[in-house]
Structures are given as C-alpha cells and as structure tokens.
Amino acid sequence: MVFAYDSEMALRAAVELVNTAEEPDTLGSVADLDDLWARFGYTGRHDRTPAELEAVRALRPQLRELLTADRDGVVVLLNHLLSQVTLRPVLVRHDDYDWHLHAVDPEDPLADRIRVETVMAMIDVVRADELSRLSVCADDTCDGVVLDLSRNRSRRYCSTTCGNRNAVAAYRARRAE
Template identity: 65%
Template sequence: MLFTHDTEVSLQSAVELVNSAGEPDTLTEVADLDDFYERYEFTGRHERTRAELDEVRALRARLRRLLTSSRDDAVEQVNAMLAEAGALPQLVRHDRFDWHLHAVDPDSPLAVRISVETAMAMVDVVRADEMSRLSVCDQEDCDGLVLDLSRNRSRRYCSTGCTNRAAVAAYRERQRRAEA
C-alpha cells in the first residue's frame, strides 16, 4: 500500500466523483449519490436530497483542478480548502476502521466532508512528492482522471473501457502493419 487506507479511499472517491462529470454524466440522481456514499463508506450526515446532490456535483470542477494541478498549486488549493472548512484534523476510530483522520464534524454537509477528505489525502500526496500518481487518461478522446496506485506506475487509462479501446486500436495497428 502506497498511502494509508483512508488516503487511498479519499483519492479514489475524488477521482470517481470528478470522472462522473464525463459523458455520460453518472451522478444525476439522488440514488447515484446514495450509491457513491455507500461504495466509499462515507460516514456522517447524508440528507439524500437534490440540494445535496447539486452541492456534490458542483464540487467536481474544483476537485479536478486540485487533482490535475502542479505540486505547488496543489498546496495552495489544499490550504484554501482546509481553511474554508475550518478543518481541525483529529484521529478517530469508528465502525470497522482503525485510527484515521477526520478534519470536520460528521454533521458537516457531505460536499464539505468530501472536499476536506480530498484535501487531507492530497496532503499525503504532496508530502510524499507523488503528484505523478494523478494524471489524465492517455486515451485520445478521453479527459478522465487516472489514479495510479500500482507499484510499477503503469496505469495509463481511467477505466476498463478506455484500456480496452486502446488495446483494440493497438491490435488493429499491428494487424495493419503485418498486412503491409
């Protein structure tokens, strides 16, 4: 494991949230947000309203800027996000999770908690000088984000779909060259 469990999960959820803004948008209904909330085992307040969904959807552009920024720019953004939320990191233990960091009250709005958890995860990324673990998909017609947690830093595509399209294109190119 490259980062602590809570850092990796926060990064994964942030990347999925940003990528949900693609075509098609995969975060359009409250039920989609419910699934996201459950999949990443968020805790705390979850209103299950259209207003909450809209707040979380509005966060996607800001998280994209953060996750694709340079290291120094990331520091400025992280500091701003933590200051805006009045973050006060504290060690907590709940449910099946051992000690980990929370930096805002569990009753804070979900969008605030997602923002702060992403900022806290980026603290670890910046401190470890691992910004290269975040990139944009190598598929020509895709701008999805990629979180590469592999040991050999080999992940280049945001999804299985993009990986498969790249493999098919490479195969067809090899076939074309073999025939020529």
C-alpha cells in the same frame, strides 16, 4: 500500500467523483450519490436530497483542478481550500476501519466533508512527493483522472473501457499494416 487507508479511500472517491462528470454523466440522481456514499464508506450526515446531489456535483470541477494540478499549483490550491474551512480533526475508529482521521464535523454537509477529505489526502500526496500517481487518462478521447496506486506506476487509463478501447485500436492498427 502507498498512503494511509483513509487517504487512499479519499483519493479513490475523489477520482471517481470527478470522473462521473465524463460523458455519460454517471452522477445524475440521489440514488447514484447514495451508491457513491456507500461504496466509499462515508459516515455522518447524508441528506439524500436533490440539493445535496447538486452540491456534490458542483464540487467536481474544483476537485478535478486539485487532482490535476502541478506541485506548486496544488500547494496554492490546498492552502486556499484550507483557509476556507474550520478543521476539527479527530481520530476515530468505526465499522471495520482502524484509527483514522476525520477532519471535520460529521454533521457538516457531505460536499464539504468530501472536499476536506480530498484536501487532507492531497496533503499526504504532496508531502510524500507522489503527485506522479495522479494524471489524466492516456485515451485521446477521454479527460478522466487516473489514480495509479500500482507498484510499478503503470496505470495509464481511467477505466477498463478506455484501456480496452486503446488496446483494440492498437491491435487493429497492427493488423492493418
């Protein structure tokens, strides 16, 4: 494991959230948001309203900028985002998860909690000098974000779809020669 469990889950969730903005947009309904909320083990307030959905959707460009910034740029963004929130860190243990950090009140809006959890995880990334684990998809037709948690740092595509598309294209190019 490269990062603590809570940081890894926050990074996975942020990358998936950002990638929902790729065509076709896969965060179009409250049910889609419910699915994201459940899959990534969020706790606390979840209003299940169109307003909450729009607030989370509006967060995607900011998270994308954060996840794809260079080392100096990401520090500027992190410091800016930290200056905008009141952190109330507390160690918690719930469900099947051992002690981990929640940095804001569980009754804060979901979009705010996602933003802060991503910021806290990105602080770990910067401190561990592991920004190379985040990149943009190697598929020329895709702008998805890639989180590479593999041991050999070999992940190049944001999804199996992009990886398969490129493998098929390379195969066809070899066959055409």
